[in-house]
Amino acid sequence: MVSLLGSCLRTTRVFLDPSFSCALYFVHCGHSFHALSSVFVSSLVETFETPHFAKRKLDCQEQCLNSTRQSDIGILVEKVRVGNSHDEILQSLAHDQTCNSIHLSHDLVNRLLFHFKDDWKSALGVFRWAELRGYKHKSEAYDTLVDILGKMKQMDQMEALLEEMKKGQLVTLKTVGKAMRRFSGAGQWENAVRVFDKLGTFGLEKNTESMNLLLDTLCKERKVEQAREIFLELKSHISPNANTFNIFIHGWCKVCRVDEAYWTIQEMRGHGFLPCVISYSTIIQFYCCRCDFCKVYELLDEMEAALGSTPNVVTYTSVMSALAKSEKYEEALEIAQRMRLVGCKPDALFYNSLIHSLGRAGRPQEAVHVFEEEMPSTGIPPNTSTYNSMIAMLCHQAQELKALNLLNEMETSMICKPDVQTYYPLLKSCFRTGKIDSLLRQLLDDMVKKHHLSLDKSAYTLLIHGLCRANKCDWAYCLFEEMIGKDIMPRYRTCCLLLEEVKLKHLYDAAKKIEIVMQKL
């Protein structure tokens, strides 16, 4: 077994997953990529039989159980008619024999709430229905619902739920954080402060941590001046820490008042805290947005010289991406080099950005080298974004076959799965190469059936435009109807294009329907 593994390790790359510290069976072989055969997987499983691996196996079993619940979710989702009030939804579920025989678990509730994360009435209806069946919600589920209600600007409902949670002593700092953030996001920063004032009634303490939470929610919503006033009131009872000041630095940068950000650094020093890598990185980020790279380099040098605030992978990644965005590719790659020189360890986000920069710089072979050699040798596993960058780049280079190989690798990967963005460049390539009936159909089918991805506005736009150009406007019109059914409004240009094509084909009913949609835009 050991020799088998050894020989595999020589010819393949095995990535280490830090969270489980066990081998993930993920293999590169030269230019072609394959997932390991099940035989090989089971041999690895035997080799790595450790407590961590046992946990991984349990997770797999859990996943099998979850797949049966998938059908339960399907039944419930089917029964919930979108657009009804939460009470109507509750009633219709409560009177349904099939629904009432479904076993309720935390996992099922979480998944349902996730499914209805943009539909507060359904979320609330399902939540109440579970209660009616005698199910006791966890604090976590309450938190999710607080978030959903807040996101959909149902502030009264959110407040009521908070009161309910208070009675059951279920309010945590996390709950309060979500509520404050949603109030700030809804333009009601006074209510965010009110929640903070009531902290005691929830059995929580007003301390540095909760104060920082309040200040951060205000700063993120550009209410840094209000945050400042509140801080001045509070600081006699609650002592600030370094985070408090970093929050303000970020707040000032967000409203483009970098002078105040520098001033905050002085204030920080006055309180006995040294500006750290986060303080500097935040200001560097500000200059990146302004494309003021002179200042960026100046600050980078300053940091490298200073103690306690040397740039880290986050700092370098921000700078490199900003340079690439400004089409300064050579400089972007020099940052990567500089990072290597100072011995700063890369991570996945850095590699994603690097691969993207290399692709844009017209150096795809180097991007491939990073992906195939450098990443495996540093033990950093690729994620969905890494694959997406690679696939986009390969499609751009007209190397669709290699791109499809990578897609296949993702599909069989244990680490990450394709998302809608994975498919954009591949779909686009189908139009370029004319492989519409052969490949496009297959890809769309896989997206929906294999990966349960639903097409979004961008995907529909790309497809309708491509199909019109390929003289397949009947298919384009089907997609048009599908997106209307999902309440996704097409762009005006898409309508114009489709209308023109449909008229040429004498499809007058379709033309009429498109015109009706256009009137609403």
Next chain:
DNA sequence: ATAGGGTTAG
């Protein structure tokens, strides 16, 4: 949520 990325449409 104390900091970081990309992306379609001729």
